[in-house]
Amino acid sequence: MGNLVDLSLPIEPITPNHLIGTVGDIFLQERYERLLSLPVVSDGRPVGVISRHNMQKIFMTRFGREIQGNKPVAAFMNPLPLLVSVDQSMEEASHFVTRNIAFPITEDFILVKDGQYHGIGSVIDLLRGMEERIVEQNLSLSKALSLLKASQSQIIQSEKMASLGQMVAGVAHEINTPLGYVKNNLEMAGEAFKSLQNLGDAHDSLLADLQSGNASDDDVHQQLNRIEILNEQFQTVYPKSEMDALFKDTLYGLQQISEIVVNLKNFSRLDQAAVDNVNINQCIDSALLIAKNVVKHKAEVERNFGTLPAVRCAPSQINQVILNLITNAAHAIDRPDGRIVIRTQADQRHVHIVVTDNGKGIPPELVGKIFDPFFTTKPVGQGTGLGLSIAFKIVQDHCGSIRVKSRPGLGTAFCVSLPVHVSAPVEGKSS
Amino acid sequence: MITKPMPACPLAEPAKIAMDRPTILFVDDEERILRSLRMLFAANYRVLMTTNGHEALEILQRERVHVLVSDQRMPIMTGVDLLRQARDVSPSSMRLLLTGYSDMEAIIGSINDGEVYRYISKPWSADEFRRTVGEAMEIAVSLWDPQPIKIVAPPNNESLEILLLDQSPDIAVAIRTLLDENFPGAYHLDWATSQSEAMAILERGKVSIIISEINVDGEDVTPFLKTLKHFHAQIVTIVLTSFRDTSLLMELINQGQIHRFLPKPVRKTLTARSIRSGIERHREILQRPQLTQRHRVEPPRVQVSHSMIHRIRGMLQSLSIGKSNGIKI
Ligand SMILES: Nc1ncnc2c1ncn2[C@@H]1O[C@H](COP(=O)(O)OP(=O)(O)OP(=O)(O)O)[C@@H](O)[C@H]1O
Numbered sequence: 157m158g159n160l161v162d163l164s165l166p167i168e169p170i171t172p173n174h175l176i177g178t179v180g181d182i183f184l185q186e187r188y189e190r191l192l193s194l195p196v197v198s199d200g201r202p203v204g205v206i207s208r209h210n211m212q213k214i215f216m217t218r219f220g221r222e223i224q225g226n227k228p229v230a231a232f233m234n235p236l237p238l239l240v241s242v243d244q245s246m247e248e249a250s251h252f253v254t255r256n257i258a259f260p261i262t263e264d265f266i267l268v269k270d271g272q273y274h275g276i277g278s279v280i281d282l283l284r285g286m287e288e289r290i291v292e293q294n295l296s297l298s299k300a301l302s303l304l305k306a307s308q309s310q311i312i313q314s315e316k317m318a319s320l321g322q323m324v325a326g327v328a329h330e331i332n333t334p335l336g337y338v339k340n341n342l343e344m345a346g347e348a349f350k351s352l353q354n355l356g357d358a359h360d361s362l363l364a365d366l367q368s369g370n371a372s373d374d375d376v377h378q379q380l381n382r383i384e385i386l387n388e389q390f391q392t393v394y395p396k397s398e399m400d401a402l403f404k405d406t407l408y409g410l411q412q413i414s415e416i417v418v419n420l421k422n423f424s425r426l427d428q429a430a431v432d433n434v435n436i437n438q439c440i441d442s443a444l445l446i447a448k449n450v451v452k453h454k455a456e457v458e459r460n461f462g463t464l465p466a467v468r469c470a471p472s473q474i475n476q477v478i479l480n481l482i483t484n485a486a487h488a489i490d491r492p493d494g495r496i497v498i499r500t501q502a503d504q505r506h507v508h509i510v511v512t513d514n515g516k517g518i519p520p521e522l523v524g525k526i527f528d529p530f531f532t533t534k535p536v537g538q539g540t541g542l543g544l545s546i547a548f549k550i551v552q553d554h555c556g557s558i559r560v561k562s563r564p565g566l567g568t569a570f571c572v573s574l575p576v577h578v579s580a581p582v583e584g585k586s587s
Numbered sequence: 588m589i590t591k592p593m594p595a596c597p598l599a600e601p602a603k604i605a606m607d608r609p610t611i612l613f614v615d616d617e618e619r620i621l622r623s624l625r626m627l628f629a630a631n632y633r634v635l636m637t638t639n640g641h642e643a644l645e646i647l648q649r650e651r652v653h654v655l656v657s658d659q660r661m662p663i664m665t666g667v668d669l670l671r672q673a674r675d676v677s678p679s680s681m682r683l684l685l686t687g688y689s690d691m692e693a694i695i696g697s698i699n700d701g702e703v704y705r706y707i708s709k710p711w712s713a714d715e716f717r718r719t720v721g722e723a724m725e726i727a728v729s730l731w732d733p734q735p736i737k738i739v740a741p742p743n744n745e746s747l748e749i750l751l752l753d754q755s756p757d758i759a760v761a762i763r764t765l766l767d768e769n770f771p772g773a774y775h776l777d778w779a780t781s782q783s784e785a786m787a788i789l790e791r792g793k794v795s796i797i798i799s800e801i802n803v804d805g806e807d808v809t810p811f812l813k814t815l816k817h818f819h820a821q822i823v824t825i826v827l828t829s830f831r832d833t834s835l836l837m838e839l840i841n842q843g844q845i846h847r848f849l850p851k852p853v854r855k856t857l858t859a860r861s862i863r864s865g866i867e868r869h870r871e872i873l874q875r876p877q878l879t880q881r882h883r884v885e886p887p888r889v890q891v892s893h894s895m896i897h898r899i900r901g902m903l904q905s906l907s908i909g910k911s912n913g914i915k916i
């Protein structure tokens with residue numbers, strides 16, 4: 157049931173001249189049982205309704221039927237029935253009816269088409285129709301909601317992928333740079349080794365000649381000469397100081413690479429429990445290493461860590477929150493003496509992480525928007541505007557809070573507070 | 588292989604001995620990269636290096652640097668920025684980009700702004716790097732010309748042949764409109780919707796600029812573009828595509844020496860500007876055919892059918908380098 161027309165009961169109407177007595181009898185017929193009232197129609201046009209309630213009033217007065225029974229309906233009917241056009245929508249009709257119907261409800265309303273009587277409609281049917289409609293709409297609303305939720309999780313997923321992509325770019329650069337010189341150095345060391353082998357071979361053959369005792373002076377002289385040339389060549393191409401530096405650099409590069417790998421593992425925590433008791437200071441350190449590529453050229457980072465109890469949380473999510481705060485801070489910095497301070501401290505019930513930058517700040521009129529999904533002031537490709545909205549959700553899931561304080565031109569501070577569920581003090585450190 | 592001694596401190600070397608020695612300048616914010624590269628090249632060239640783009644520009648202004656190799660991601664100035672400014676300061680220097688990670692923007696920038704000769708990824712292979720630098724050095728040394736050449740406008744009755752290789756009629760309309768607006772009456776546009784059609788038009792031997800999609804009718808036309816550049820360096824290639832793939836772009840630089848890379852949709856001013864600079868490039872080459880050396884490509888590594896190579900090479904006869912067919916703008 158969806159339309160008003162379907163509610164219309166095609167009741168044969170009575171005329172204004174019908175006598176009250178007859179009307180009383182009509183009301184008693186079984187097929188009119190559901191009706192509160194009868195439509196009164198003249199020349200096809202509705203001119204009134206007469207309700208059961210009216211009839212009762214007449215019949216219940218002493219000798220009512222006897223006195224009034226022969227009078228026409230017109231004298232007793234309500235001459236201003238509620239008229240509803242069947243072309244209206246169910247919503248419009250119900251709006252109209254509920255606002256205009258008299259209480260208590262003693263009448264039905266009359267449905268008209270082009271001013272002509274069409275049928276009668278009961279308020280109850282109308283309400284039932286509306287209810288059905290609402291259920292239907294609820295259904296489609298909840299369908300839309302679940303679709304929305306799905307697409308939201310898809311968006312969060314794609315934001316994760318985007319930040320993963322950014323991270324991969326940074327990390328690839330971070331690894332490929334040491335890899336570049338490590339590989340090159342090693343290839344050159346290989347070449348140096350080859351030259352050394354040649355030198356060694358020259359020595360060997362000289363030694364063999366000398367031992368054999370039958371080498372001519374000329375021969376020996378020539379070989380010595382050759383060794384000298386080879387040696388000189390080697391010394392100029394591979395000076396000792398440079399070779400030392402080269403090996404030192406190579407080891408340093410390998411150290412760099414392994415640090416990055418360890419850190420990546422810590423950051424992603426793929427091989428660890430989803431929820432764990434975690435030292436937030438360590439989370440910050442691994443996020444800092446991941447963000448290094450973004451932060452490096454923008455700001456000095458000051459770590460000011462307090463001694464923290466372990467926090468029961470999903471570390472990979474908390475890492476994501478911290479990483480976003482750090483990259484936001486770095487992105488906001490537009491001055492040469494950029495500075496990011498990360499402070500942690502704990503009180504009885506909470507661990508607080510405060511990330512402060514001396515960047516461009518957030519204009520007061522925008523502060524209220526920064527946690528909205530898709531709010532970003534960054535150019536396409538640099539920000540999706542989901543970072544803080546996701547951070548907000550993650551912190552909320554942890555029963556924590558995230559607050560911001562900003563002064564345009566001076567800087568911004570974000571404070572994340574997480575409740576400590578399980579306490580086990582962990583040593584803090586600072587630099 | 589290693590013959591010449593390495594200077595202990597290349598930057599301190601007095602400029603007078605140095606001026607005519609093949610010179611290479613490395614720019615990278617990681618000193619260990621610089622040290623490593625100096626060791627790799629010091630035996631053959633005078634090696635200069637710096638971690639700072641501004642200093643690099645000063646060096647380029649002051650001294651003859653034949654080959655410039657720069658990192659992309661650097662704090663003070665990005666590699667693309669440096670290459671772009673280097674084009675003005677020292678146009679004869681060959682420009683190479685050496686990077687650890689390439690985002691799309693950087694690669695496109697290195698083509699359109701940096702007019703980079705080669706794109707090299709970290710980590711590199713020592714031998715290949717030496718070979719690439721050796722080629723660049725050879726070109727720069729032999730073509731060194733402190734005066735930028737003055738391009739003489741050709742007789743204006745000749746019209747410029749532009750070949751568009753793209754399936755989409757919308758693109759064809761857009762390009763034609765754009766050409767009409769910018770070069771009214773001064774060009775002739777041929778539109779090919781397949782590689783073989785393009786080849787047939789090329790064989791007529793007049794094309795100066797080819798504007799091409801990368802994927803036409805499901806066919807990858809990059810081998811075609813590379814082979815074309817290999818045999819006909821005077822034809823300027825502008826790639827106009829919706830395709831975005833970093834490794835493919837690097838190939839298009841190293842093996843295709845494309846002049847410009849334009850992402851779809853067509854942006855009018857950018858495209859017009861690119862065509863204009865393509866025309867200049869084409870004229871420059873017609874005037875000094877040796878300049879094609881500066882856009883020499885690595886031999887294509889992909890398998891290209893023999894018949895295609897044959898046909899493209901065959902065009903050589905029908906093309907006469909030096910015969911001017913540019914337009915007056
Ligand atoms: N430390 C800060 N200083 C100044 N503005 C900030 C800072 N942190 C956030 N903002 C503002 O809040 C906006 C929303 O930040 P949010 O992290 O949600 O998205 P985003 O950084 O733009 O994109 P992404 O999805 O990549 O994180 C930013 O675009 C920026 O305008």
Ligand SMILES: [Mg+2]
Nearest residue numbers: 480484543544
């Ligand atoms: Mg962000």
